[in-house]
Amino acid sequence: MLTEVVVLSREQAAEHHPNSFLLVRPLRGARSPQSVAGPQSHWPPSEAAGGDSSSMDTRARDLPREPGLIAHILRVAWSLSPFLLTCAAYFWFWIPEAPPSLTGALVKCLPVLSLVLFLRVQAPRGRYTTLLQAALLCSAGGDACLIWPDGFLYGMAAFAGAHLLYVTAFGWRPPRLATLLPVGLACSLQYGLLLPHLPSDLALPVAAYGLVLATMLWRGLARGGSAGPGGLLFTLSDAVLAWDAFAWPLPHARLLVMSTYYAAQALIALSAVGGPRPKAS
The missing domain is CATH 1.20.1070 (Rhopdopsin 7-helix transmembrane proteins)
Structure with missing residues (x-):
């Protein structure tokens, strides 16, 4: 997705978004994340997977490790x-x-x-x-x-x-x-x-x-x-x-x-x- 970052002043930010000074706005003609992933998907991707970042860390730890240590032991x-x-x-x-x-x-x-x-x-x-x-x-x-x-x-x-x-x-x-x-x-x-x-x-x-x-x-x-x-x-x-x-x-x-x-x-x-x-x- 193509986006542009808009920097607002403090007064402008209070009108658009009270908790941020940066707005991310899709460029004209670009598809939003919802239009790509479907109406039920969420953003960021960690939420789209149905969990928080800790669940992603758990899945990463469960991935098979590189067999470098085993090869070293065999050598x-x-x-x-x-x-x-x-x-x-x-x-x-x-x-x-x-x-x-x-x-x-x-x-x-x-x-x-x-x-x-x-x-x-x-x-x-x-x-x-x-x-x-x-x-x-x-x-x-x-x-x-x-x-x-x-x-x-x-x-x-x-x-x-x-x-x-x-x-x-x-x-x-x-x-x-x-x-x-x-x-x-x-x-x-x-x-x-x-x-x-x-x-x-x-x-x-x-x-x-x-x-x-x-x-x-x-x-x-x-x-x-x-x-x-x-x-x-x-x-x-x-x-x-x-x-x-x-x-x-x-x-x-x-x-x-x-x-x-x-x-x-x-x-x-x-x-x-x-x-x-x-x-x-």
Whole structure:
């Protein structure tokens, strides 16, 4: 409908319409809304639909959403398939029960290495992703060292380096000092219970590693997202490993250690993957 807007003075407006200073008048020859929609229709369109604007908002919310999020989830899940397959291969061959070998070390490292490629494909490039990839590579080195009993200290050093990289990636803001207290108490209790069972030459290295691990857990919880659960599972995995190795054997300890460890690495890697990226216009 073609209309024209007529601006009236205050006196003219009082004569034509007491509540407005603007009048909308159809141009000569143009059809009014009633003539187009019929005598029973109303104006504006929200009233013609038989309701107010809130009903229109409700109907808009009920419309099917754009499937961008679902497609993004499917892409991420597909990119994780090498990680899942290599984890399945590790547990299928059950490497912890096999004699130490280069093949066993490779099979053990493959899930973590596949997460490096996953970040390359799915995560946006930047400092955070690069630090996570470096931490995963250090973790793979630690996995290989721990295949051999003589490589325990080397493996612990490699994982300490991985945790320091994770701490650098997570950052120091927000500080979340309230989270630091329970983390520090729990890790101190774990070390205090483990200390009587440690060899004297490992007491200091294990204490240093525990401090780095606790810092990683604190900063992961402070960052939020999947980094928090990832840090918790990593800490649980290391606690079970230390207790099984130095205190007393636990049933199915290796299965619990490796399943929580791989899940922890995957969750931390997923913290670098954001939502669906907007399409380029």
